[in-house]
Amino acid sequence: MTSKNIVFVGIIASSSSLNKLDINSGYIAVQHGKIVKKGSTDEFVKFEKAGEFSSYKIMKLSRNQFIIPGFVDCHTHAPQFPNIGLGLDRPLLEWLAKYTFPLEKKYSDTEFAAKVYDQVVQRLLTNGTTTACYFGSLHVEGTLELVKSAIKHHQRALIGKVSMNKENDAGYYNETKKELTDVEEFIKTVISYQNELVEPVVTPRFAVSCDKELMEGLSKIAKQYDCRIQSHISENLSEIEYVLQTNPKCKTYGDVYDESGIFTDKCIMAHAVHLTDEELTLLPSRGVSVAHCPASNTRLKSGLCPVRRIINANITVGLGTDVSGGDNASILDAIRRTMDISMCLEMQGSPNYALNWKEAFYLATLGGAKALNLDHKIGNFDVGKDFDALLVDVYSKGSQIDEYEGALPTTSEEYVVDLLQKFVFLGDDRNIVQVYVKGELVKNLL
């Protein structure tokens, strides 16, 4: 992998807000991984003639290719990948006890962890996930293997060693004191790697697995090291009932986290399917964002998450694949399920709840970057940001999208929007012919 100075010339698409998709023919110039200049095709021609790009490699895209920002997966569980597509016959708490905790326990074996994580990181990069926010397992050494894989394959990654101190049948938890010591050791080790793409995340699994003492300790550590915090909230009705029973002084699930200091503007909560009106006020008042995980919400029968209601409450939302509660590691799948679930809610009588493809595309890119507090670096192609990007070829070799000559509109404005739309609805990893993270080419099918 070498970081060259490159100019991409062709169709470029990215979002500047939920309602604004910018899609144009033009150029982006990348120097040392950063976007240093961009503009129209005419400007490119002028600059090229003037010799401005003499030290750059010029990549001229074909008529069927375009550049989009890399996908951001705000929530996935790396150790659960071996279970993907398996054991989705039970609701959340039973599923965790029967399938998930026993698998995650195996990551005490560092060699096993290293092998799985190497595959996981490569699978996500192949699918265009340039940034992932990962849950690891309870183990420091095992989760450090995930950190090493992300560094090796040059993926941008936020990685948490999972914290749990409540007893369970699998014996998969730690005593509080050991847990807090382990979390600090994990954070210090990741920081010592001094890798600009990978950061540690404080990761209380959820309020079913963590008591107040642990969560208070974890929020202090997050503050001390200025780390993000990730967890799960209000995914499943039995989970909510249990959390409220075990925290009788709290009115809502959100209060349990808030009273432990977990809710900050560096906190991202997965699911949020069943938030109350009070929580819809509390989360944005603390700057908490949400990872919307439509695949696992359906697979584990958790519910249909009203993502429009969450967005309307001024909560920042990104998308998560939530493997292996979710059965698909691709953010393209999360985009499509976001559209489908939100449309189901609208058809069931909630007006304007459906998200269209442009809105779902925003959540998969800039929305995710904002939810992870990374939008100063990634999410779209503003000058000064890192170049995390996908080169898509709608009719690439092996593409499942057929070309019907003469069928698409001929005016270039409509044509480029239709190309992107086709990819969002029909594309897969075969159409993602190149992947760049901070200007480094990490996948190349060309």
Ligand SMILES: Nc1nc2[nH]cnc2c(=O)[nH]1
């Ligand atoms: N979907 C999902 N929800 C959780 N809640 C607590 N742990 C998990 C997990 O591993 N997956």
Ligand SMILES: [Zn+2]
């Ligand atoms: Zn999860």
